[in-house]
Amino acid sequence: MKDKPYVIGLDLGGTNSVFGIVDKEAKIVSTVSVPTAGHGTADNYVKNCTAALMPLIEEVGGITKIKAMGIGAPNANYYSGCIEDAPNLEWRGNIPLVKMFQESLGIPVVMTNDANAAAIGEMTYGAARGMKNFIEITLGTGVGSGIVVNGQLIYGSDGFAGELGHVIVEKNGRDCGCGRKGCLECYCSGTGIARSALEKLANSRKPSVLREKLNSKLEAKDVHLSAQDGDELALEILADTGRRLGEACANFAAFCSPEAFIFFGGPTRAGELLMSHIRNAYDENVLFVYKGKAKILLSELDGASAAVLGASALGWEI
Amino acid sequence: MKDKPYVIGLDLGGTNSVFGIVDKEAKIVSTVSVPTAGHGTADNYVKNCTAALMPLIEEVGGITKIKAMGIGAPNANYYSGCIEDAPNLEWRGNIPLVKMFQESLGIPVVMTNDANAAAIGEMTYGAARGMKNFIEITLGTGVGSGIVVNGQLIYGSDGFAGELGHVIVEKNGRDCGCGRKGCLECYCSGTGIARSALEKLANSRKPSVLREKLNSKLEAKDVHLSAQDGDELALEILADTGRRLGEACANFAAFCSPEAFIFFGGPTRAGELLMSHIRNAYDENVLFVYKGKAKILLSELDGASAAVLGASALGWEI
Numbered sequence: 076m077k078d079k080p081y082v083i084g085l086d087l088g089g090t091n092s093v094f095g096i097v098d099k100e101a102k103i104v105s106t107v108s109v110p111t112a113g114h115g116t117a118d119n120y121v122k123n124c125t126a127a128l129m130p131l132i133e134e135v136g137g138i139t140k141i142k143a144m145g146i147g148a149p150n151a152n153y154y155s156g157c158i159e160d161a162p163n164l165e166w167r168g169n170i171p172l173v174k175m176f177q178e179s180l181g182i183p184v185v186m187t188n189d190a191n192a193a194a195i196g197e198m199t200y201g202a203a204r205g206m207k208n209f210i211e212i213t214l215g216t217g218v219g220s221g222i223v224v225n226g227q228l229i230y231g232s233d234g235f236a237g238e239l240g241h242v243i244v245e246k247n248g249r250d251c252g253c254g255r256k257g258c259l260e261c262y263c264s265g266t267g268i269a270r271s272a273l274e275k276l277a278n279s280r281k282p283s284v285l286r287e288k289l290n291s292k293l294e295a296k297d298v299h300l301s302a303q304d305g306d307e308l309a310l311e312i313l314a315d316t317g318r319r320l321g322e323a324c325a326n327f328a329a330f331c332s333p334e335a336f337i338f339f340g341g342p343t344r345a346g347e348l349l350m351s352h353i354r355n356a357y358d359e360n361v362l363f364v365y366k367g368k369a370k371i372l373l374s375e376l377d378g379a380s381a382a383v384l385g386a387s388a389l390g391w392e393i
Numbered sequence: 394m395k396d397k398p399y400v401i402g403l404d405l406g407g408t409n410s411v412f413g414i415v416d417k418e419a420k421i422v423s424t425v426s427v428p429t430a431g432h433g434t435a436d437n438y439v440k441n442c443t444a445a446l447m448p449l450i451e452e453v454g455g456i457t458k459i460k461a462m463g464i465g466a467p468n469a470n471y472y473s474g475c476i477e478d479a480p481n482l483e484w485r486g487n488i489p490l491v492k493m494f495q496e497s498l499g500i501p502v503v504m505t506n507d508a509n510a511a512a513i514g515e516m517t518y519g520a521a522r523g524m525k526n527f528i529e530i531t532l533g534t535g536v537g538s539g540i541v542v543n544g545q546l547i548y549g550s551d552g553f554a555g556e557l558g559h560v561i562v563e564k565n566g567r568d569c570g571c572g573r574k575g576c577l578e579c580y581c582s583g584t585g586i587a588r589s590a591l592e593k594l595a596n597s598r599k600p601s602v603l604r605e606k607l608n609s610k611l612e613a614k615d616v617h618l619s620a621q622d623g624d625e626l627a628l629e630i631l632a633d634t635g636r637r638l639g640e641a642c643a644n645f646a647a648f649c650s651p652e653a654f655i656f657f658g659g660p661t662r663a664g665e666l667l668m669s670h671i672r673n674a675y676d677e678n679v680l681f682v683y684k685g686k687a688k689i690l691l692s693e694l695d696g697a698s699a700a701v702l703g704a705s706a707l708g709w710e711i
Contacts, residue, residue, distance in 0.1 A: 208549055225547075230650075231526055232525070238680060241647050242647050254681065255678070322561075329559050329560050330554065331540075331554045332548075332553050333549065360561070362559045364551075
């Protein structure tokens with residue numbers, strides 16, 4: 076470890092691939108961003124990324140100073156090291172990205188999905204330091220989750236465990252992108268919150284500044300910004316979202332009785348306007364043996380760098 | 394191991410405490426049953442059980458031949474080694490049964506709840522041999538569960554993880570013994586199936602042999618026995634029960650993506666009349682990434698000896 080004081084984190088998103096060289100104190104010593112699309116093949120992508128990374132690697136004393144690389148990516152399979160049929164990336168089929176970066180950089184590489192990377196990041200650098208049992212819930216375009224039990228992330232039999240955003244919470248509820256109905260993420264992701272705003276505006280006759288947003292693109296952040304200004308309808312939408320999350324977490328507790336549920340992502344910027352409702356609904360709905368045990372916490376990962384830090388944390392796990 | 398070829402299993406039930414001396418091939422070489430109640434104090438219970446066990450221990454060559462003892466008991470906490478406020482036992486408060494048997498017998502003792510013991514038994518001797526990720530679901534008076542991830546049983550932060558019978562599957566549904574409404578076990582335990590029979594008889598005008606049972610105590614086994622004779626209403630009840638279990642398991646898959654769900658207990662004697670509906674509802678409801686992966690299996694633990702075997706299997710884990 077003393078000889079290899081750095082890891083590389085890669086946050087591979089639909090638009091950009093952000094690389095960071097990270098030390099054990101969670102300091103990102105340098106960073107570089109490469110567009111994810113436009114390289115033609117995945118081989119070219121890896122070649123161009125490696126070229127962009129080389130100056131950063133030389134700066135810290137060369138590749139021998141780097142322990143490993145961690146990648147957080149959509150549809151990433153921890154076991155196979157492949158990105159499997161990612162609808163938002165330009166590569167089709169299974170891309171063995173772990174093997175490709177290993178060969179290109181000559182260091183160990185490990186990859187998992189974004190939410191799992193956030194959970195590992197939280198355990199290494201954030202609100203879950205010292206915890207052995209917790210659930211990270213990421214609220215973004217979708218709802219993701221990373222579940223840690225006995226200090227280990229749950230990957231399951233196939234590498235795809237921990238899709239709590241796709242637990243069905245409303246029978247015959249809203250259409251979900253997964254092709255089914257009523258998944259948690261249809262209600263509690265950023266997109267879900269925007270859908271709730273539309274529904275609320277349709278059903279209610281209350282005045283709300285959100286009505287003025289109907290001509291433009293109504294987003295989740297409009298809801299929490301309006302709520303912070305005291306908009307009653309926006310406050311109701313956050314209360315409904317929190318209630319659903321709290322009810323869902325009460326069911327999740329029956330699985331692994333975690334020490335904490337840690338919430339990460341844009342919609343958590345609503346702060347207590349959301350979190351208080353999660354806590355109340357959790358307390359009201361959880362089985363008596365779990366009552367008063369799990370904490371409901373905000374992530375302590377800095378939003379801007381969390382994805383890179385989370386991915387890099389995988390590198391220390393090798 | 395060669396020197397200590399046996400473990401003791403204790404199935405501690407509300408009525409009887411059944412002890413078995415078990416070898417590595419899952420053969421129960423001898424067994425003795427002691428009434429659980431009527432000993433006054435827990436101290437006397439342990440003393441009387443030890444006296445009853447001694448002849449069996451001598452028979453296999455003395456206590457030095459015994460590696461450990463495993464206990465499956467209601468409200469047992471794996472971490473603390475205590476039975477905590479068990480409503481169906483005569484002892485109040487926290488009973489440190491592990492410590493008491495350790496001192497009385499002079500061998501390591503480990504304890505968990507009945508469903509967890511069944512899961513360990515299934516992994517050691519039954520349908521889950523060789524599996525690292527599976528969920529055991531026990532259908533009896535209640536619905537219990539034991540969840541195995543990475544080859545380890547999930548105990549959670551407090552020793553009480555894995556209460557999938559208390560996942561709420563129907564908002565504002567049937568009253569549950571836990572004080573909440575709509576838990577899985579209100580519908581799919583033996584008791585839940587009997588409740589479904591009452592509801593079905595109330596709502597339907599179809600003839601059914603179950604109507605003749607309304608004067609006596611209508612039980613879950615009446616449902617599957619009538620179903621096996623072709624009773625249409627009984628078949629519908631099993632279909633409803635299987636559908637609920639399959640839908641619930643589809644949600645459970647999003648947690649830990651298990652290789653298998655293994656069903657244990659009285660109501661599973663309905664066989665394919667129940668299991669086929671679990672499979673169909675699971676396939677219809679599970680997220681696409683998990684489709685076609687998990688097996689839906691019957692326990693391979695012999696019903697009569699499963700509880701003792703399950704408890705004994707804990708002894709090999711030490």
